[in-house]
Amino acid sequence: MKRRTRSRFGGLNIEKHMPLFFILPCIIILVTVSVFPFVYSLFLSFNSWELAMGEPRKFVGFANYGRLFREPRFWDSMWNMGKELIFGVTSQFVIGLLIALLLNRVLKVRSLISTLFLLPMMIAPVVVGCNWRMIYHFTYGPLNYILKMLHISREGFNWLGSTHLSMTSIIISDTWEWTPFMMIVLLAGLQSIPLELYEVARVDGASRWQQFWNITLPLLKPIIIVAVLIRGMDAFKIFDLVVLLTQGGPAGSSETIAYYNYLVGFKYFSVGYAAALAYIQLVIIIIIANIFLRFLPEKEAVK
């Protein structure tokens, strides 16, 4: 009790405000490195500032946003990202769910197996890009060799060098990298479903398919929504694989929105326009997240 009175400092009761002191450093850092930049970014997006030309910054209102909507390169890069969002996330979900369902049925050695499955998402995306760059190599890569051996393709595919395939190749690599995430999240969801439910269903004569459709899927729904949402938001960030595999080429066929935004900001140094690009993504992400979370049952507070 003596201590309590001693920790008064200039009339301020430190002990009483301890919770605040504990959290203050965290809030100060996050505000300076994250919130302040977000606000400043919004301000920048209403300005024209060509850093490379050495011109002074000037206020242009919504001109950057107008330019963005007229720019075909913006729509193309959005569509490339959209392909990843639609096909990439879907295949990650389907393959991840299949593996999770299978793993859920074998009880032993699950921990070791799931650790091995997680390696692709744990090693650096840059390393993943390197690996796939070797694997996709047109003449010397093992992938084309295997396809030729199995008589699937005669000459092999030009994975990274053709405008039709470049985005597909990125999506395949990304699926390889992130399916483990879906798998582990869904597996955790499956394990939280009480086994009694299935026993009751079996007594009632429900088939495996009916059990899956009427018990597993509905109970898994909140976790599916959150997992798909997280991967969907990640699709906007897909950058490392683009840099390592194609640099957006050939002919811009694999230029995603994150890569385009990077070029505008840090190769052409159009600061205002780059900020507008970033902000439009932020708005879309927030809209998507809100739509998704609306499907979430109210009670199930998912962290």
Next chain:
Amino acid sequence: MREKKYVIILIFLVISFALIVFLTPIFWMVLTSFKEKGEYFTYPPVFISRTFDFSHFKRGLEIGGQKGIIDSFVISSLSTLLSMVVGSLAAYSLARFRIGGKHLAFWILSIRMMPPIASILPLFLFYRFLRILDTYQALVITYSILNIPFAVWMLKGFFEELPAELEEAALVDGAGRFSAFYKIALPLIAPGLVATALFCFMFSWNEFFFALILTRSRVTPLTVVIAGMIGGHEILWAEIAAVATMASFPVIAIAVILQRYLVRGLTLGAIKG
């Protein structure tokens, strides 16, 4: 649930096949790092090298790998340290006092989800103004955007699992809140602290986007070194594979050490609890 024998065998076969598909690219990288020049530029591809010498690892270290490892190690360690100190304090406050309610906690988590492209531009200008581009501190501070929210949420979970009685007993005995936190709560969640720190280290170690933009030549994190090696006109695959293998080594070690906490750390934000 009891399964028939052939069903179990079938499941194991499918899982093994999937496992092979998911691990082959990693094996390919390790195997390539041992290959001679003639072996990675031939058709049909050589799968296992005839010569198992470590010369490419040495060469890889010489052409930037060593500097990359040192820089990445320093940056990741400092950023982890910063995030753990700041994060554990904040997590304790959120877990024990429910400060700010649910909203503050979610706000902290949401920062981690935002696209990095939206914050990098002002940060770049800010660091340019401060003349700290291409230094350790720029990356250490920037990585706290990713690491602090992560550390806060991981540690908050560990603190919540810890019964409050021990700290309350200490408070009754006259200890201050801070010493209750520092001397009692922290040591009790030591395994959680280690797990969280290793995750923070791994995220920083693997990060590429911020590293690429915020560094030039004085500081060269390992990921930037590897990406730079691919850009050249003559690509030294064996050396790249060797450096990439070395870059993956700590991560694989972390995966083995953290087995118990892997799911919790990697799915943070997706699963309740």
